[in-house]
Amino acid sequence: MVEERAFPGAVCPARTHRVDADGVGIAVHEWGNERDPVLMLVHGGADFSRTFDVLAPRLAQAGFRVVAWDQRGHGDSDHAHLYSFDADLRDAANVFEFVAGRRPVVVVGHSKGGAIMTALADAHPFRFRAFVNLDGIPYRRPGPDVPEHQRAGALGAELSSWLAHRRRTAGGQRRPGTITELAARRGQMNPRLSREWLEYLVTVGGRHDADGWRWKLDPSMRLGGFGPWRPEWALYRLAGLAVPFLGVLVGAEEPMGWGTRPEHVERFMPRRSRLEYFEEFGHFVHIEQPEIVSTLILDFLSESL
Amino acid sequence: MSGVTRLAHNRVSLALHRLREGDGRPLLLLHGLGESSESIFSTPLPDWPGPVVGLDFTGHGLSTVPAGGGYTTEILLGDADAAVEHLGAVTVLGRGLGGYVALLLAGARPDLVIGAIIDDGPGLSGGPIEPTSTAVLSIGGDGSAPDPYALLELGRDLRPADYAVDFARLATEASHIDEPITVVAQFRPPWLTAVAAAPGVGSADRAAALARYARL
Numbered sequence: 001m002v003e004e005r006a007f008p009g010a011v012c013p014a015r016t017h018r019v020d021a022d023g024v025g026i027a028v029h030e031w032g033n034e035r036d037p038v039l040m041l042v043h044g045g046a047d048f049s050r051t052f053d054v055l056a057p058r059l060a061q062a063g064f065r066v067v068a069w070d071q072r073g074h075g076d077s078d079h080a081h082l083y084s085f086d087a088d089l090r091d092a093a094n095v096f097e098f099v100a101g102r103r104p105v106v107v108v109g110h111s112k113g114g115a116i117m118t119a120l121a122d123a124h125p126f127r128f129r130a131f132v133n134l135d136g137i138p139y140r141r142p143g144p145d146v147p148e149h150q151r152a153g154a155l156g157a158e159l160s161s162w163l164a165h166r167r168r169t170a171g172g173q174r175r176p177g178t179i180t181e182l183a184a185r186r187g188q189m190n191p192r193l194s195r196e197w198l199e200y201l202v203t204v205g206g207r208h209d210a211d212g213w214r215w216k217l218d219p220s221m222r223l224g225g226f227g228p229w230r231p232e233w234a235l236y237r238l239a240g241l242a243v244p245f246l247g248v249l250v251g252a253e254e255p256m257g258w259g260t261r262p263e264h265v266e267r268f269m270p271r272r273s274r275l276e277y278f279e280e281f282g283h284f285v286h287i288e289q290p291e292i293v294s295t296l297i298l299d300f301l302s303e304s305l
Numbered sequence: 306m307s308g309v310t311r312l313a314h315n316r317v318s319l320a321l322h323r324l325r326e327g328d329g330r331p332l333l334l335l336h337g338l339g340e341s342s343e344s345i346f347s348t349p350l351p352d353w354p355g356p357v358v359g360l361d362f363t364g365h366g367l368s369t370v371p372a373g374g375g376y377t378t379e380i381l382l383g384d385a386d387a388a389v390e391h392l393g394a395v396t397v398l399g400r401g402l403g404g405y406v407a408l409l410l411a412g413a414r415p416d417l418v419i420g421a422i423i424d425d426g427p428g429l430s431g432g433p434i435e436p437t438s439t440a441v442l443s444i445g446g447d448g449s450a451p452d453p454y455a456l457l458e459l460g461r462d463l464r465p466a467d468y469a470v471d472f473a474r475l476a477t478e479a480s481h482i483d484e485p486i487t488v489v490a491q492f493r494p495p496w497l498t499a500v501a502a503a504p505g506v507g508s509a510d511r512a513a514a515l516a517r518y519a520r521l
Contacts, residue, residue, distance in 0.1 A: 021443075022372065022373040022443050022444075022445065022454075023372030023446075024373035072373070080372065080373055080375060081316045081317055081371030081373075081375070082374065082376060082377075082380060083375050084458070086374070086439070086458055087374050090374070090442070090443060093441050120441065122438065122439070123438065123439045123440065123441045124441060152471040152478070155412075155472075156413075156475050156479075159413045159475075160413075163386050163413060166314065166386065167386070167387070167390060170313040170315050171313075220315050226379070228468040229463060230436075
């Protein structure tokens with residue numbers, strides 16, 4: 001059932017494709033002229049391509065073929081057996097290959113999408129022409145600072161909760177609700193975004209079943225978690241980037257933000273880089289301020305390409 | 306003869322092989338990277354007074370081979386936890402990769418793991434312990450086990466010593482038995498050297514470790 005709402009400035013994608021990423025179906029969405037140079041937009045955790053419905057058409061208008069894909073388990077892509085950062089990287093490489101072969105393209109990544117692209121730029125530098133990272137530069141683990149001697153205890157609590165989730169997730173479904181209810185739930189993680197926008201997102205990122213709306217996001221996925229990785233490792237990769245780089249950081253605290261400030265990352269900025277800090281904006285800066293962010297990206301690209 | 310019980314771990318169907326019948330606390334065998342429990346443990350089965358069971362990890366043996374990889378050792382911990390949910394309290398003997406998972410399980414379920422033994426075997430080392438270059442490769446696969454993505458991804462998963470020691474600490478602090486982890490492996494990569502040196506972790510030969518846990 002199609003119940004898309006209108007939102008000021010939002011444009012639905014002009015084309016959609018399905019890419020087979022080693023057996024996982026990845027949904028790809030495009031805005032703008034197919035013959036224009038490619039600009040990849042990469043969403044963050046629990047998001048999906050259509051969260052770019054306002055930013056993408058602005059970039060397309062300026063002469064880019066804007067391409068976004070739903071990461072595995074997100075949006076219209078397949079729910080996979082397994083999820084990992086490495087799998088996201090490989091899926092991304094498959095999409096780049098489908099869209100542009102081995103030609104370098106412009107890449108804009110938000111949040112976890114920025115972190116994945118920082119890793120891909122290190123592993124596959126030949127795919128990058130310029131890189132914009134929108135508040136996707138983690139410098140430490142999210143959450144409160146834990147002293148060394150309490151670390152195992154914090155891990156124990158996280159483990160119990162994660163294993164309990166794994167035990168009940170088989171066959172699990174997301175909770176249904178009305179558009180208003182789903183928007184309100186998402187609003188807890190996105191407190192700075194308008195209700196009108198969140199309700200629009202339900203209609204493009206949810207599906208309408210007989211018993212109500214559900215987010216398409218795989219219910220087995222979970223934000224955060226534990227593991228041997230250190231978020232700050234992304235910084236070490238950033239330092240070695242050769243292509244023009246624009247980093248955008250924000251100052252407003254919110255649940256999905258990483259709290260990274262310029263002083264945390266300045267010494268890791270690559271040679272050809274620019275760092276912009278917006279004290280008063282939040283983590284979803286491209287949704288809060290599409291005009292400012294699209295102008296910033298386009299100015300950066302016109303100066304550096 | 307073995308019977309196979311299917312256990313659901315999210316969308317993966319795991320094969321739990323009953324390798325020997327018996328009464329009392331089961332010995333849970335966890336195979337190494339690229340192995341499967343029935344082929345590797347059957348001849349001969351380790352000495353154990355009770356039932357002996359072997360779990361095929363995701364992508365191995367008779368368990369589901371997922372599409373498109375995405376393996377982590379934390380997911381294999383979830384596999385092993387599904388076995389513990391089914392079996393109740395167990396003693397665990399892990400080879401190689403399975404030895405590392407036995408450590409994670411001992412830390413995650415200290416009340417249900419009555420002894421974890423870490424033995425030599427494929428995939429004992431894991432990958433780097435610091436950020437390094439990552440090869441992003443699509444390698445296909447025909448859906449048969451062992452899954453090439455399991456070999457690729459679990460052969461290079463990160464195992465920093467401090468992370469491994471956190472699990473040892475969780476096990477030794479919460480377990481009600483002495484030395485809930487015993488290292489029997491001759492080869493000790495950095496994570497295992499650190500675990501073996503942690504307070505409350507024992508070292509022995511395999512037969513002695515099994516005999517000690519069997520008496521508990």
